Amino acid sequence: MTKPKVLISDKMDPNAAKIFAERGCDVDVITGKTPEELKAIIGQYDGLAIRSATKVTKEILDAAPNLKVIGRAGIGVDNVDIPYASSKGVVVMNTPFGNSITTAEHAIAMIMALARQIPEADRRTQAGEWPKNDFMGIEVTGKTLGLIGAGNIGSIVASRAQGLKMKVIAYDPFLTEDRAIEMGIEKVDLDTLLSRADFVSLHTPLTDQTRNILSRERLENAKPGIRIVNCARGGLIDEVALKDLLLSGQVAGAALDVFEKEPPAPDHPLFGTPGFICTPHLGASTTEAQVNVALQVAEQISDFLVNGGVTNALNMPSLSAEEAPKLKPYMALAEKLGSLVGQLSHGNLEKISIEREGAAASLNGKPITGAVLAGFMRRYSDSVNMVNAPYLARERGLDVREVRHDREGVYHTLVRVTVETSQGPRSVAGTLFGDAAPRLVEIFGIGIEADLAGHMLYIVNEDAPGFIGRIGTLLGQAGINIGTFHLGRRQAGGEAVLLLSVDQPINEELVQQAAKIEGVKMVKALEF
Template identity: 85%
Template structure:
């Protein structure tokens, strides 16, 4: 089996390449290529490790015919078209924790620089002035810091600010009261934060909901003399409004490490604004952080390519390298059940329910759901996998429901897949024999045990004497060898199901002959 092949297309710590090699990958380090050069090369790689320079566009992804994972050494993934990557079945990972301390420390440094006007004082002193009376700063002790975003980086900033004897209030829709108490901060709404904060520091991603979260209106209604720091993402602040309010004094000072457009134009309006400090996106720029994110992205990508572990993925549920071996047989079962129901159910499938029972209920359910959808969506796409299957299901308006039942029924572990069809709900269920071998145990309410593998023939017929002989004779006459014979029925003389495993594909002509047999209701060829 050949090793996964990885391309490192941006400059990063050389130890990243060593980690890829130690963990079973072949790696090439080729940086500084044009998009056209990268598009020509990328088709031979399973993994792409990047920083901020490489732009992973639809054109690149279209050319990346073997690509399975993109790893961003850092937190921001603005340079990756994640929806398109998802539609192509490519996992996108980042390293959100490798530069957390570095970015938090930069925010604290910006706060101190604003409080004491250090950059301007330095520039004028080095220019030969001694402008002692021109700079009257403020203490941070006892001041209120407002955090917009109290996640990983925001929580570190809170800790450092509390160490400086500041009071901290935080706005974050995902911050619980318990977590706020643990951090030592007060949870407030955004308007309250802006009315009380002496300093504001932003630590939130850029989304449709957070774009211009500090709008002109909000800044105009903020506490007069507020000081603002943004070491998160450009676009969170209305930059034109910030310039005007710095000039009016409503905003006393501002420090930006990020801009809406980077690099900003040399005549950016904020560059002429009073009490304005900026740095060229240095939040993650320390030796320690650059080493950390490079090593982390290599470890994460290698774990995925070699062991199936998924860490810090932005478009797929996390799956640790330890979980992967335990979940692998369940994911195999789930994909087969999804494929079965997809091949048998007719019409537009609008709703699907995935139920886990017994031991299966104790496991990470997201990968199991992804595997079911991957099997099901093969009816719609021949390039579907666990990454793009949820995307394809959502694109088709499919409602996905997950149910977890911890009780153990007839089987110690069970996965059931139910879809709503024009004929009503249709359900299939399976278990694992010996905790490893996937086995179908129920189909449309009829108990039947079967391996789902290879070429199969599915028949619904009236339970009557002689039918098995007739179908056996028909297949024999057509030179089709039967591997396994699996039967189930609702009751004697009622509806019965026959699942046959055969050694070659079933032709349309054989299907037609089978449909003509007495008592046959449905005949369908299946492939697994």
Template identity: 80%
Template sequence: MTKPKVLISDKMDPNAARIFEERGCDVDVITGETPEELKARIGEYDGLAIRSSTTVTQEILDAATNLKVIGRAGIGVDNVDIPYASGKGVVVMNTPFGNSITTAEHAIAMMMALARQIPQADARTQKGEWPKKDFMGIEVTGKTLGLIGAGNIGSIVASRALGLKMKVIAFDPFLTEERAVEIGVEKVDLDTLLARADFITLHTPLTDETRNILSAENLAKTKQGVRIVNCARGGLIDEAALAEKLESGHVAGAALDVFQTEPAKESPLFGLPNFICTPHLGASTTEAQVNVALQVAEQMADYLVNGGVTNALNMPSLSAEEAPKLRPYMGLAENLGSLVGQLAHGNLTRISIEREGAAAGLSGKPIEGAVLAGLMRQYSDTVNMVNAPYLAKERGLDIRSIRHEKEGVYNTLLRVTVGTEDGDRSVAGTLFGAEAPRLVEIFGVRIEAELEGHMLYIVNEDAPGFIGRIGSLLGDNGINIGTFHLGRRTSGGEAVLLLSVDQAIPADVVKKACALQGVKVVKPLSF
């Protein structure tokens, strides 16, 4: 049997190549190639192991006629066109936990550097000055650290901060009271965190929910003299607004390892005396780079040789026998999880996944993983159908899987219900023709729709003229409607509109839709 062939196109620990060879793969290490050179070469390989230097575009994937798996040694996969890879049947893997400790330690180091103004003092001392009176630092002992995001990295930061005798509070939609007690933090809402924290560190991915989470408005809510650290993702902070707050003294100091645009050649923050930065060094330790290199080699070799799937971003853990029957259910399950995740408000405390009729006879774990992956993708850019249950458990989310073998209205049905502070929220879907996923119920309202692409969810008063008003608004703003789905509880009561559009709906159009007569809720959706 021909051995699978793997290309390592970025510099990584040499032991990765050894692991590939020991597990039955042929491997070439060729780094530093141009996109054109990689495009010309990639067709002969079954696997591609990368870090951040190689960008896997549509052109590369079109040329990769034998490629079966891409492995990213690290967390971020912004340099891989995952949707296009999925369409090509290429599995994309990452190593989401290999550099957690390293990133957490960097955040703590940045916090200490802010507290004692170490970079600024170092620079002046090395110039031959002795500016002892110019640098009056603060102790971190007894101060309040606010974590925005309390997942894997955030919880490690919390443990280190508690060791420094800090008080730790955390905002995370998936953090339960039980998990908060377990990791020793106080769970709070975002406004409370902003008002109380002496230091704020961010540990969340960049999603539509978290983009500019420290906006000008939210920065204004922070405590006078707060210090801010971001070693997570650029784009979580409005950098111009942060510069203004640093100049005014409202924010005493800020330390960034990541920027909205990287490499960061210019920024309104550069040159400010109370600002320090590093060039995306969060994962840059010898130990972390060895860990992620070895992990990606093990995962890719296992897939290429044995068919095992670990930390795949676009494929569930399925056996060859289960895959054909489960695949349409996986798509339905992920979309239902994504829908309820985008629409449910308040902190999620529990989730119930019900399989009814024909679905009751299927393996529950892959369906559960798909639902959780869809649900949690709003808050984590490393979640997949394999690690979603782990991430949910880590946050203390109560997960229940229920089977109803008796058929109801539909031959087969999946129902996803989440418990929030505002009560339960439930959505349900079925398969038409055993393979076409359809939404059939949303928050108690019967409505049939395909969940795909860009969509708009609206709750409004059931009254004449509304459809014309929303249609005119979208048309006037150059937004084409693909499909239109309506449902209502009672005549003249509350109605639900779910429509698909050809492009993402701008924020100003959403705001105009909210202002239409009779509108109660407007929410853009993406699948």
């Protein structure tokens, strides 16, 4: 059996290469390559281990037909084109916990530096001055810290700040009330946070939604004298506006470890501004963190390539190496069922239920639920994956329910997905044939056995002689070749369902023509 090949393309602890070798991978350490040089060699590798220097672009991914996994030693993945990697079937992982403490501690250090003006006091003292009367700091005790983002790092900052007797409030769309209570913090909206906080610390990724989250307008309406810390990502703050508001005194101080463009230009507008301090992206720069993230990424990549385990993945649910073989066919089934019910349901859907019975009930339900939501939420966005689908569902107010039944019914294993619509519940169900092949077995209460793949046409019609011939004639005249034909009905002469696969996409004009056929109640083109 050929060993998986892994490339380490950025400098990291040498023990990472040892872990790859010990766990059954061939590893090459080749750092400092230009994009063109990396494109020339990446095609031979199954795995890629990176830090922040390597940019994994569309061009790099197109040159990597064998690539199966990318592992980022660290938390930020701005240098990886995740949507395109997903479309190429490449798993993207990071190590979100390896440098969490280090980055959180740096944020706390920045808060203290701002409170006591330490950098400027140090510079002037070492220059031979004794400017004791020029520096009047503030205590952090009793002050309010506002966290923008309360995930891994933000929660550690909250804990450390509470140890300094600060009151902590947080804005995070994904923070639940129960989790906020558990952390001992108050969940608020962004405007409330900025109106109340004495210090603001950012701990959120850079996305289209968070870019310039601290805009000029928001900073102008913030509490006068606010102090801002950013050890997360450049681009979260309007840097030009920040300079103006530091000069006006609206913002009393700002400490940045990250910039929108790194390294920043020597004439960056914030440099030299009173009340501004900065560090050169040192959030993760401790000996412990560098070792931890390197070892973790090596363990995760090798576990995936050798055993099929998925840990800290950003574009699919995590599952252990032991679970992976059993869960993969279920995840394929679940995603198809979610996609089907999403494509066939109309209006604003508020509830979705994922039920597992028989053999499915004994499995880890999270990847199955994640797969259902990934398929279902594509009715709203093409960029949904198994990781962000639950958050997108929560943002839209979707009530997600997971139900596990101990009973075993007609099928030895079954997954059922039900959504609540204005016309009542709509349910689809599927099973695995031979514990491997996903198969639809029920659609909206009608029994039907079908594969869900490629281009399909769904028709609800009155069960009557000659109907199938009319549909076949229509498709034949349009030059559409039928791959498979699946039929189901409630009773003879009643409502029937036709689900057929075709070799080409079905356009809207053909759908309208099919809808005009006598006895047709509904027609829908589907894509899987």
